Amino acid sequence: MDGFLLSRADRTLRTSGSRDQYRGIDAAAEALARRDVPLVVGALPFDPCGPAALTAPETAVFTTGPWRPEAVPTLPAVRVAERLPAPEEHLRRVAVLVDRLRAGELDKVVAARSVILEADHPIRPWSLLARLVDGDPHGNGFGVDLTPAGDDYTGHALVGASPELLLERTGREVRCFPLAGTAPRRADPEADHAEGQALLASAKNRIEHAYVTDRIREVLGPVCTELSVPDAPELVSTRQVWHLATPIRGLLRDPAPSALELARLLHPTPAVGGTPFAASLDAIRATEEPRRFYGGAAGWCDADGDGVWVVAIRCAEVDADGLRLRAWAGGGIVAASDPDSELAETTTKLGTLLGALGVS
Numbered sequence: 034m035d036g037f038l039l040s041r042a043d044r045t046l047r048t049s050g051s052r053d054q055y056r057g058i059d060a061a062a063e064a065l066a067r068r069d070v071p072l073v074v075g076a077l078p079f080d081p082c083g084p085a086a087l088t089a090p091e092t093a094v095f096t097t098g099p100w101r102p103e104a105v106p107t108l109p110a111v112r113v114a115e116r117l118p119a120p121e122e123h124l125r126r127v128a129v130l131v132d133r134l135r136a137g138e139l140d141k142v143v144a145a146r147s148v149i150l151e152a153d154h155p156i157r158p159w160s161l162l163a164r165l166v167d168g169d170p171h172g173n174g175f176g177v178d179l180t181p182a183g184d185d186y187t188g189h190a191l192v193g194a195s196p197e198l199l200l201e202r203t204g205r206e207v208r209c210f211p212l213a214g215t216a217p218r219r220a221d222p223e224a225d226h227a228e229g230q231a232l233l234a235s236a237k238n239r240i241e242h243a244y245v246t247d248r249i250r251e252v253l254g255p256v257c258t259e260l261s262v263p264d265a266p267e268l269v270s271t272r273q274v275w276h277l278a279t280p281i282r283g284l285l286r287d288p289a290p291s292a293l294e295l296a297r298l299l300h301p302t303p304a305v306g307g308t309p310f311a312a313s314l315d316a317i318r319a320t321e322e323p324r325r326f327y328g329g330a331a332g333w334c335d336a337d338g339d340g341v342w343v344v345a346i347r348c349a350e351v352d353a354d355g356l357r358l359r360a361w362a363g364g365g366i367v368a369a370s371d372p373d374s375e376l377a378e379t380t381t382k383l384g385t386l387l388g389a390l391g392v393s
C-alpha cells in the first residue's frame with residue numbers, strides 16, 4: 034500500500050511515498066530528534082522484540098475530521114480458508130490459561146486467534162480501509178505499509194478500525210483512552226442498552242479494565258507532573274461491541290518523551306498483553322502463533338514529539354498479492370473467565386473485519 038492513513042473522529046493524517054524506512058524504534062526516534070525528517074508514520078509489532086514498520090514519508094496532509102474516501106468500493110468475494118487456531122484449540126488454550134490464572138501465576142492475559150481469508154480477485158488495502166472507515170460510527174481507521182519490517186512483510190499492509198487510543202501527545206499534554214471489558218451489541222434497543230449497563234456493572238469486567246488503567250498510571254506517573262485517571266470507567270461502543278473505557282490525561286515533565294517514546298513505554302498494555310507484564314508476555318509467546326502486527330500500535334510522531342498511536346486491533350494483514358488476508362481478535366482472560374464466552378467475544382470482535390469483507 035503506498036502511503037499511510039490514520040483516520041480519527043477529530044483529524045486524519047494521510048501520507049505518501051517514503052524518504053526513509055526504519056525497522057527499529059531507536060533509529061526512527063533519533064532521525065526525528067536530529068530533525069533529519071519531520072515525521073515518522075507506521076506500526077509497532079505486538080512483541081516488543083519484533084521488527085517495526087516505520088516510514089519517513091515524502092508528503093503528509095492533515096485534514097479535520099475522519100477520512101471521507103471518494104468512493105467506498107465493493108470488494109471482491111472472500112471466503113474463510115482457515116481458522117488459526119481452530120475454535121476448539123482456542124477454547125483449550127483459554128481453559129489452560131484460566132487454570133494458571135486461578136493458580137495465581139498471572140492476574141490477566143489476553144488470548145487471541147485469527148482467521149485466514151482468501152479472495153478470488155486482489156483486495157486493495159485502500160478499498161478495505163474505505164469500507165472500514167465508512168462502517169465505523171466514529172470514522173476510525175488505519176492503513177500501514179509493513180514493508181519496512183523486512184522480507185517477511187514485503188508488500189503487506191495492516192488495515193483496521195481501532196476504537197482504542199494508546200496515546201496522543203500534544204506539546205506537554207498526553208491523553209490515553211484505554212478499553213478493556215466487552216459486551217456484544219444487540220439489535221433490539223432495549224436489550225442493547227441493558228447489555229451496556231450490565232457491562233458497566235460487571236465486577237469481572239471492571240477488574241479486567243483496572244489492570245489496564247493501573248499499568249498506564251504506573252508507566253505515565255514517573256514522566257508526568259500531573260496525571261488524572263478517573264476512578265470508574267465509562268461506556269463506549271462500536272457497531273459490534275460495548276467496551277469499558279477510561280479517558281486519561283497527563284502533563285508531561287520536561288523534557289517530555291516523544292509520542293513514539295511514549296508508545297514504546299506504554300505498549301503492550303494489559304488491553305492486549307496482560308499482568309504481570311513479563312509473565313503475561315511469556316504466556317502469550319508460549320501459547321499463540323506470532324501476532325505479527327496485530328495487538329501492536331499504528332500511528333505517527335513528528336519532530337516536535339507530538340503524535341497519535343492507536344492500538345492495532347480490529348485489523349487484518351493483507352498479503353502483497355491482495356489474495357490472502359489474516360484477521361485477528363482477542364480478549365482479556367481473568368480467573369473468572371469462561372472459555373465459551375471468550376470464544377464468542379472473539380467472534381463478535383472479528384465481525385468488524387469480516388463484516389467489511391462481506392463474510393458472515
Ligand SMILES: C=C(O[C@@H]1C=C(C(=O)O)C=C[C@H]1O)C(=O)O
Nearest residue numbers: 212214215304346362363364365
Ligand atoms: C484484544 C482486543 O481488544 C481489546 C480487548 C478488550 C477486552 O478484553 O475486553 C477490549 C478492547 C481491546 O482493548 C481485540 O479486539 O482483538
